[in-house]
Amino acid sequence: MKKKRNFLIGFALGLLLCWVGNVLISRQNRASMKQEAFQQKLIEQQAGMTESLRNNGLMLLMTQILDKVDDEIKSHPHEMLSDGLISRIVALSFSFQPYTQFSADSASPYKLSPERGQLLMALANMDIDSLSIFEINSRATFSNADLRGADLTKANLNGINLRWADLSKASLLRAKLKDANLRDARFWGANLRESKMNESDLRRADFTWADLDGVDLNKADVSGANFTNAKLRKVDLRDATIKWTEFHGALLMGADLTRAMMLGAGLSKTNLSGAILNYADMRRTDVSQANFAGADLVKAGVEEADWLETLEEKGVTGANEVKEAYKLVKDLYGNSYYWIERKEE
Numbered sequence: 001m002k003k004k005r006n007f008l009i010g011f012a013l014g015l016l017l018c019w020v021g022n023v024l025i026s027r028q029n030r031a032s033m034k035q036e037a038f039q040q041k042l043i044e045q046q047a048g049m050t051e052s053l054r055n056n057g058l059m060l061l062m063t064q065i066l067d068k069v070d071d072e073i074k075s076h077p078h079e080m081l082s083d084g085l086i087s088r089i090v091a092l093s094f095s096f097q098p099y100t101q102f103s104a105d106s107a108s109p110y111k112l113s114p115e116r117g118q119l120l121m122a123l124a125n126m127d128i129d130s131l132s133i134f135e136i137n138s139r140a141t142f143s144n145a146d147l148r149g150a151d152l153t154k155a156n157l158n159g160i161n162l163r164w165a166d167l168s169k170a171s172l173l174r175a176k177l178k179d180a181n182l183r184d185a186r187f188w189g190a191n192l193r194e195s196k197m198n199e200s201d202l203r204r205a206d207f208t209w210a211d212l213d214g215v216d217l218n219k220a221d222v223s224g225a226n227f228t229n230a231k232l233r234k235v236d237l238r239d240a241t242i243k244w245t246e247f248h249g250a251l252l253m254g255a256d257l258t259r260a261m262m263l264g265a266g267l268s269k270t271n272l273s274g275a276i277l278n279y280a281d282m283r284r285t286d287v288s289q290a291n292f293a294g295a296d297l298v299k300a301g302v303e304e305a306d307w308l309e310t311l312e313e314k315g316v317t318g319a320n321e322v323k324e325a326y327k328l329v330k331d332l333y334g335n336s337y338y339w340i341e342r343k344e345e
Contacts, residue, residue, distance in 0.1 A: 058095055059115065065092060066122055073127055081132040090140045093119060098144035098164075110186075112146040112166055120145055124155040134159060143181075158196075198236075273318070283337055287311070293318030297326055300340045307338065 065088050072081050096119070098111040120142050123133075137160040145165040153173045161181045168188040172195050180200045189209045198218040205225045213233045223243040227250045234254040242257075244264040252272045259279045266286050273293040283303040292311075295318070304310065308328060311319035328338040 058092065059118075062092055062115070062119060062122075065089060066126075069123075069126060069128070077127075078129055080129055080135075086132060086135050086139070089119075089123070089136055093140035093142060101146070110164070110166060111144055113144050114146040116142050116145040117147045117150065117165075120147065121150055121152070124152055124157075130156060137161075137180075287314060287316055289315040289317075291317035292322050295322070297322065297340045298342055301331075301337045302328070302340065303337050305338060307340075 096115040098113040143163040150170045158178045175195045177197045186206045194214040202222040211231045221241040229249040238258045242262045246266040247270045254274045256276045264284045268288045271291045279299045
């Protein structure tokens with residue numbers, strides 16, 4: 001009996017020691033991970049400071065180049081800048097490198113280049129002819145530019161590369177952004193009213209809470225972009241590619257989405273009253289609690305045979321109006337979707 005008791009005591013002590021050992025090892029591992037994370041942050045911060053100092057050294061060169069631009073404009077108004085000067089501007093834009101931005105207690109999750117942002121702002125505020133601007137925009141890079149809160153009202157940014165740039169709360173009122181690379185750019189809360197963004201690449205861009213009323217997005221690609229709670233009243237999205245794009249809570253009243261490819265778009269709680277959706281591909285779209293009052297849906301394509309019947313249970317505003325005005329017709333070519341047609345008068 002005594003041997004059995006001693007065995008149980010020894011077994012219990014062994015378990016206790018194992019538990020204590022595991023606790024100590026776990027704490028040591030957590031401490032080690034915290035130390036590694038702290039060291040990694042220090043390394044990134046030092047790298048950022050080094051890059052910032054290097055870029056500061058280039059700021060003198062930028063000042064010299066901009067002075068030369070000013071001289072050429074004054075000497076030859078309305079003429080193109082010299083090829084050599086444009087090449088120097090292009091080279092400078094590539095010389096500036098993005099780096100992690102650190103505040104007092106945190107680091108930005110994105111690498112940005114304030115210097116590229118400053119270069120673009122300076123050029124936008126100079127009286128440079130349109131042909132020179134086009135050459136600079138098409139050849140230089142302003143990707144990752146830090147343009148938060150920047151005033152680029154009416155700026156000519158056609159063909160520009162602003163991929164991964166941060167334009168949160170920036171003013172781009174009536175700006176020209178045709179055929180621009182704006183992929184993965186951030187426009188949170190930005191003012192883009194009446195700007196021209198037709199044929200631009202806006203894939204995965206963030207337009208949360210942005211104002212895009214009256215914007216021209218004809219033939220633009222906004223696949224995967226986020227327009228949550230954005231204003232898009234009377235926006236031109238004809239022939240646009242809108243696959244898997246999020247519009248939750250957005251205002252699209254009077255928007256023109258004729259022939260838009262909207263496969264998988266999120267339209268929940270979206271106001272589409274008076275919108276034109278003729279020939280739009282609406283397969284797999286989430287229309288729960290959307291507003292379709294007065295919307296034009298002729299020849300829009302859907303996948304579900306009972307799409308019209310389910311509008312009411314999905315909480316769609318104007319569901320009865322749509323059901324009374326339209327019917328579904330099976331595609332004649334054997335494709336697995338239906339066309340929305342007006343009922344015979």
